[in-house]
Amino acid sequence: MRVPLIVLGGLLAAFLLLPSVLLLATSWTGGQFLTFPPRGFSPQWYLALLSDSTWTGAFWLSVGVAGAATVIATVLGTAAALAVARMRTGGRLLRTLFVAPVAVPVIAYALGLHNLVQRVPVLADSLIPLILGEAVLAFPLVFVVVNASVARLDPALRPAAATMGARWPTIVRRVELPLLTGAIAAGALFAFNAAFDEVVLSVYLVPVGQYTLPLQMLDASREAISPQLTAASTVVSVLALVILGGAGLLRRRAT
Template structure:
């Protein structure tokens, strides 16, 4: 009788219960260490007291009212969504086309292309931000939306490439050849055959691109001017000038947006994996 168990499943079945328990404990400890600061800080955004003290003297939404009543904070929120949306629109097709080229064995220099697109993930972000600033200053792109969008697109594209490479690695390209043999053009085959199968991964990569821009602060400090301040940049400025619970309220909003988008991206990733397997 032929065993249907994969090597991975066989390896997992050979793991002893104590080792599994230790692994689960380490994972739980890691998650706790990551979430503990949030659990300690988030309640302070609902405190009626201006100072960061426990126990809280009372419950209040005054800091959220201050957040959405301030012209500076409203402008920062709008800038974050404007820049993030523009970055998503540019980085998603750019990263998808690069991933498609890299995934094809006949593409010449695909390893060099992969290294080029993934290099922003390797280079320290401070070095990248300084390089962008020195380069953009020559062409008048510093302190501009255009410069900030280009810089954020560069650091967001690698996440699109990685996500779409995983999608294309599971895609059966024989479907495209079959569509071509039936008379479909490349664009028709892409729209009818490939797009429905990779759409969940495409949406997940777009979400990751938006989050990368929405949550970025170092490049925004170097490139963005007073009119292009994003939420993270405004939070950094607020911590330098005056520490206020409004900053915590803004951070809670950012955390909520990022958490919701990440959950959506994970659901799309699972749907994409299930669809491509099917």
């Protein structure tokens, strides 16, 4: 029974990794067209990305939007996890509500936000709706990670600090937050990765004339799948792996 499971796992892993391997190989081609096997070996398409203001501008716009959304999601997610831990009743219901954005179809959520923005003209040419929308989608990731770490804290810490005369803001700031630093950082990395890679919200909420990196990649794929696009996809994939790997290490250390 063990051997078939290992074989099946290997086949599934190969099926999942093969597209990424092909993507990586074609991004280093020395030719001008997307072919496999690639013709020669050259970093020309990565250099073309770095010298193209369209791609670099989209990258930094994505970093800025995802960074702002991550800050909002991290602050609210951490506060929500600490608040739920102090509730004697209703905590289970709130946990369900806080995780609910994960279950909502992104396309339905994006359409709802788009309609809302159209009714508020001052937001039509602003990145604020996109930032807030991505923050809502990233919020459950922070909440789940921090909430799990809060549940592992010694329940005697808060009463002990209270008997020493500390009020709840002091308990949060000097007792709980230092113990939750690793979990908060891990949740923030998960949130940043989710916000950075979000394309559906970008389609509906990015102001005219501006492009996030996922939206720029989507737009480029409509014209032609070129080696430059595969190079951009490889950069995004590597960045996601680094972020998720760092988040996993931080979470393990926090545990």
